[in-house]
Amino acid sequence: MNIFTHIAAWAVVFIMPALIFISEGNHRFEEALYRSLMSLPFLMFLFYSCYYWLIDKLWFKKQYLLFVLMVVVLIVCASYSKYELFSYFDLHKGKHRMPPFHAFVYFDFLSNLLPVVFAMAIRYAQRNFSLEIAQKEAQAHKLQADLTQLRYQLQPHFFFNALNNIYSLIAFDPQKAQQSVHSLSKLMRHFMQNSDQKQISLADEVDFLQQYISLMQLRLSDKTTVEVDFPKQVPTLSIAPLLFISLVENAFKHGVSATEATTLKFSLYIEGHTLVFRSENTLLPNQEHLYSSGIGLANLQQRLALLYPEKHQYTIEKKDGKYCAILKMNV
DSSP states (O other): OOHHHHHHHHHHHHHHHHHHHHHTTOOOHHHHHHHHHHHHHHHHHHHHHIIIIIIIIIITTTOHHHHHHHHHHHHHHHHHHHHHHHHHHHHHTTOOOOOOHHHHHHHHHHHHHHHHHHHHHHHHHHHHHHHHHHHHHHHHHHHHHHHHHHHHHHHHHHHHHHHHHHHHHHTTOHHHHHHHHHHHHHHHHHHHHHTTOSOEEHHHHHHHHHHHHHHHHTTOOTTEEEEEEOOSSOOSOEEOTTSSHHHHHHHHHHSOOSSSOEEEEEEEEEETTEEEEEEEEEOOTTOGGGTTOSHHHHHHHHHHHHHSTTSEEEEEEEETTEEEEEEEEEO
């Protein structure tokens, strides 16, 4: 609570009794203000005693009985002080005598209890708000830690897969192997520069995919056809980095055969506010059980759950001898 909130609240407490006094048909406005002014310090004393001390020291530490006892003592002390003050001023002004003290305390109890209730309500609201912020901060830190772990997990996985491909080229085509090493260095530079970024441009991600597909094509025979349908003018969008690479890797890993004709197809397009990425490859015999395994796809699904909760759809279709992975994200 800032100081202006305190001032406004106590101004209302000061004026309200006088307004109620007038609304009942009594036009002694000055007397009402006079009594409100004398009551105000006692109400403030009860409020701030609870707000800054009793609630934190006793109530929130579950010492309820002691808290109630202390509040009752404070209310009785405030009522007694107010009673003596009213009696003194009324006596000097020649007004009627005050009622007995026990009757005054009885009728004054509710007005003295209200500051205590308000203090508890405000402290509870502040406490719940602080706890909510702390929980959100803890969740944010955990989310960041999880994403960092997943990024570190993805990098060596990608690197080892690329090295295996280069290794297979060395024996029969050293020139292509040399070209692959050069291409791999560019891809690893992309990893180092962008993998720690929360968001990168869609154009950068598409360029990375195109370079990776070109690298993979170096080891393919004429039996494999690769079709790429990426937009020439990439929309100006930002996405989390390295979301599609696992799908492309999976297609090259399980959709390429040295003896059979196979086809790989990759496409990316926008449908309304949805970004759609499709990876399709020939479904080879004795390979179907391998598609859902591996670090890459598990990593992808965990990252999507963390980065795009309830804002993505990952589906797999197997029909007509084709395996198709479709990733849709709201952007």
